[in-house]
Amino acid sequence: MQSDRPIFVIGCPRSGTTMLQLxxxxxxxxxxxPETRFVVPGYYRRFSFGDLRQEANRRRLGRWIAGGKDTKFKELKLDADRFVEDVVAGPPTLGSAFGIAFRSYAARYGKPRWGDKRPSYYHHVDMLLRLFPDAQFVHLIRDGRDCVASLKEMPWYTKDVFHAVNNWAEAIDFGRRHARRLPAGSYYELRYENLTADPETELSKLCAYLGEDYDPAMTEPYHVARMAIPQHKVWHGNTHGEVTTARSGSWRKRLEPWEIALCETVLAERLTSLGYELTGAPEADKAHVAAVEAVAAKRRRARRRQEVRDRINRFRESGPVAAQLTTGQLGEPVRV
Incomplete structure (x- = not known):
């Protein structure tokens, strides 16, 4: 039997996750x-939909997913009314409603298996496992200096370089934690640099982890970029061409000397443990290091508050939240 487990692509923003999605x-x-953005906000507002064992509440949930102004359901190009009726007729859990959306998207292409990509999901692996207990995670890692350099240039990234450094550090730290805690066959890491240098080899290994036969079409993702990447996302322009190593190491020209020093001072252990060489830049200015540490402390406090609220809120749940759609979710053995 072939696997039907959900696949989630995670990683620091600008690490190549859109390329891997394609x-x-x-x-x-x-x-x-494309990124749909209804899973995380839907989970946190789950109590507003009421007990999903009631048909009217499943309809309310379905309508929010399909019509919420921030959910980006429209990117799926599904019939909203049909989707709502599918949610109403489906299992009475939050994860099932989300899974029906992705399953319906996959059905558009005649495919039996779905995935979802959002870099910030690395913050929410535990949540995603509550919703999809049989999920498989693919963590794409790229040189932190390239991620910082690219984040600085994004029109949607409004924070400073100190936040960008923290973005990458958090993604690596969360990845290490998940690698230790998740069951075998649930977490996989690969490097952007290896993937772009030898796509066939890396994708073959990835497919083996996913329980799929390797498909050579995967090495030419630009063929599906036009239909799978919204036109307004002009910052994904590189995905419309062939896979290339040209952007690897481009941080040398895109970062200021003080930014290189900051990255290598704060991220040195993480970079070297992942096989990235340091330039030997001088120690970063203490004020810059302190700024990174202040941002990190603020972000940790915010996460802890959210985690405490969520643990408390779980006692209020009227029933299970996990999807009840796939072989593994229904309690049958999962093929690894």
Missing amino acids: MLHSHARIAVP
Whole structure:
């Protein structure tokens, strides 16, 4: 039996996750849509929908997913009314409603398996496992200096370089934690640099982890970029061409000397443990290091508050939240 486990692509923003999304979407059995952004906000507002064992509440949830101004459901190009009725007729859990959306998207392409990509999901792996207990995670890692350099240039990234450094550090730290805690066959890491240098080898290994046969179409993701990447996301322009190593190491020209020093001072252990060489830049200014540490402390406090609230809120849940759609979710053995 072939696997039907959900696939989640995670990683620091600007680490190549959109390229990997397209590679997976190019597989004959897997569909991965553009970022939809209804899973995390839907989970946190789950109590507003009421007890999903009641049909009216499932309808309310379905309508929010399909019509919420921030959910980006429209990117799936599904019939909203049909989707709502599918949610009403489906299992009475939050994860099932989300899973029906992705399953319906995959069905558009005649594919039996779906995935989802959002870099910030690395913050929410525990949540995603509550919703999809049989999920598989693919963590794409890129040189932190390249991620910082790219984040600085994004029109949607309004924070400073100190936040950007923290973004990458958090992604690596969360990845290490998940690698230790998740069951075998649930977490996989690969490097952007290896993936772009030898796509066939790296994608073959990835497919083996996913329980899929390798599909050569995955090495030419630009074929699906036009239909799988919204036109307004002009910062993904590189995905419309062939896979290339040209951007690897481009931080040398895109970062200021003090920014290189900051990255290598704060991220040195993480970079070297992942095989990235340091330039030997001088120690960063103490004020810059302190700024990174202040941002990190603020972000940790915010996460802890959110985690405490969520643990408390779980006692209020009227029933299970986990999806009840796939072989593994229904309690049957999962093929690894």
